[in-house]
Amino acid sequence: MKNDRLDIVILGLSITSSWGNGHATTFRGLVRELHKNGHTVTFLERDVPWYASNRDLTDFPYCSIHLYKDLDELRTRHEEAVRKADLVMVGSYVPEGVEAGKFVVETAGGITAFYDIDTPVTLAKIERGDYEYIHPELIAQYHMYLSFTGGPTLDRIEQQYGSPMARPFYCSFDPELYYPEQQDQQxxxxxxxxxxxxxxxxxxxxxxxxxxxxxxxxxxxxxxxxxxxxxxxxxxxxxxxxxxxxxxxxxxxxxxxxxxxxxxxxxxxxxxxxxxxxxxxxxxxxxxxxxxxxxxxxxxxxxxxxxxxxxxxxxxxxxxxxxxxxxxxxxxxxxxxxxHTAAHRATELEQYYQEALTKTGISKTVGVNDIHGQITAE
Known part of the structure; x- marks a missing residue:
């Protein structure tokens, strides 16, 4: 897969700030490993004040990061990137995630995936009629449902909610950031x-x-x-x-x-x-x-x-x-x-992408996005 470069767009809760969420570190490790494997990644993040005032990432050379202020800006400025990408992933807890997801599944020409970093919480919210960032009908429209939870939950996502392809996509760690080192045991x-x-x-x-x-x-x-x-x-x-x-x-x-x-x-x-x-x-x-x-x-x-x-x-x-x-x-x-390293997850994502291509019959598109290390707020 390393010689088959993919153009990937991710709409995630946050990659720029880890304040109050575990999504940022997960996205950072995954994106870096995808970049190492030769893929181009564009990360789209809603610009919200609680992350803006607590950003702990300002320079990230492994992907292009764009901050958007609302759904209108997402649609007008990033429609072409979503349409031409080989793979578009929408993460859990993305603000107005249902509308963002509808935009993605209606616009994307490649494979689409819902990336659920909070699967049990998500399903419990759906059962309560709380469709904060995913709607049951939308689950069936994504080509893949990538889940932090494995086991019987995957069967439920496919059988009860109609996902064509639910797969385990556990969290991971970044071995460049987490390793043993000598410290006083406080x-x-x-x-x-x-x-x-x-x-x-x-x-x-x-x-x-x-x-x-x-x-x-x-x-x-x-x-x-x-x-x-x-x-x-x-x-x-x-x-x-x-x-x-x-x-x-x-x-x-x-x-x-x-x-x-x-x-x-x-x-x-x-x-x-x-x-x-x-x-x-x-x-x-x-x-x-x-x-x-x-x-x-x-x-x-x-x-x-x-x-x-x-x-x-x-x-x-x-x-x-x-x-x-x-x-x-x-x-x-x-x-x-x-x-369980981020590199393992990048390889799994490549494998799931190929599996989804086979299931859908979609032809691989040509990537258009260039990697740069700046964070852009339009």
């Missing part, structure tokens, strides 16, 4: 994640209560949007926002890291968080809640540890010896290097 256990109401009870159970049992140990919770009235124990440090450039050092400064999964993702199963892969890539041992399909990603007890209570967390922190801890971390490190 914290016994750390957690990185934006506040969500459904994650807060397990975070309280698995970390906060454990911290209360271990007052001599230091803990940390990093991420934005936590309510000011949460009472944190004195030995739990809070970091409001941790830019991606600091994530590697953060993981490498923990003896263990904690993974907490959204409730919708637990119900769906087969929904690994990007934080799992990033922490494993830093060779930081992971303590996680449990969900169906976790054992298809990591071998439980050998590559990842499971906690269901504060008592479990305390036991794991106290009783896991340093040699055991290092062995668990090393096995998880090797697993993600073999299966």
């Amino acid at each position: 914290w016994e256990l750390g957690y990185l994640g934006t506040y969500s109401a459904d994650r807060q009870p397990p975070l309280h159970e698995l970390m906060v209560r454990a911290a209360e049992h271990l007052p001599e140990s230091r803990f940390v919770v990093a991420g934005p949007q936590y309510p000011a009235d949460i009472a944190w124990p004195a030995n739990v440090e809070r970091i409001e926002h941790l830019p991606p450039a600091q994530h590697r050092a953060f993981y490498n400064s923990q003896r263990f890291t904690l993974n907490i999964t959204r409730a919708d993702m637990i119900r769906a199963g087969y929904s690994p968080s990007v934080r799992l892969f990033e922490a494993a890539a830093c060779r930081t041992p992971i303590i996680s809640d449990y969900w169906d399909g976790l054992d298809s990603i990591f071998e439980i007890g050998r590559e990842i540890l499971i906690s269901r209570s504060a008592e479990d967390t305390v036991r794991l922190l106290r009783d896991t010896t340093d040699p055991e801890r290092d062995a668990i971390a090393e096995r998880a490190f090797q697993k993600v290097l073999l299966h």
Whole structure:
């Protein structure tokens, strides 16, 4: 595929700002690897104030980034790029994503895909009649549904919603950004994640209560949007926002890291968080809640540890010896290097594109977009 250059257009939530979302780092790694494989990528991002004031990427040589202010500007300025692209992907949580998606499927001459970084949340919203960024009828109009969730959910997307091709497209990590490095271990256990109401009870159970049992140990919770009235124990440090450039050092400064999964993702199963892969890539041992399909990603007890209570967390922190801890971390490190890098996802996308071409009979078009490193706001 490296000699078969594709012209790819991505409409995503954000690539310029990681503030309050995990989409940006996912897009950055994928786009960079697609560029390495010889493809041309144009990224279209809605210019919204909360990302504009929190941008942590201003120069990105792997794709052309265009900021658009509304749907009219998207249609008028980028119609030709969408029409001539070989592949157009619309991500979850794109503002006015239903209308943007209709524009794409009606305009594109190549393969179209919905890229769902939030699949269980998306399907739960649809069940409630909440069509914030995808409508059930639109699912069947995309040639592909690329999902952060695998397993039985893919069958549901095809059978219940009529997708012609639903495929697992898990999150990934960037090995140029996430790797082991020597750091002082500041914290016994750390957690990185934006506040969500459904994650807060397990975070309280698995970390906060454990911290209360271990007052001599230091803990940390990093991420934005936590309510000011949460009472944190004195030995739990809070970091409001941790830019991606600091994530590697953060993981490498923990003896263990904690993974907490959204409730919708637990119900769906087969929904690994990007934080799992990033922490494993830093060779930081992971303590996680449990969900169906976790054992298809990591071998439980050998590559990842499971906690269901504060008592479990305390036991794991106290009783896991340093040699055991290092062995668990090393096995998880090797697993993600073999299966879950951004380069693996770029190759999977190429394969899915070819599969969709075969299914649809669409002829490959000729790319028209040039790569440049500037971010353009029209």
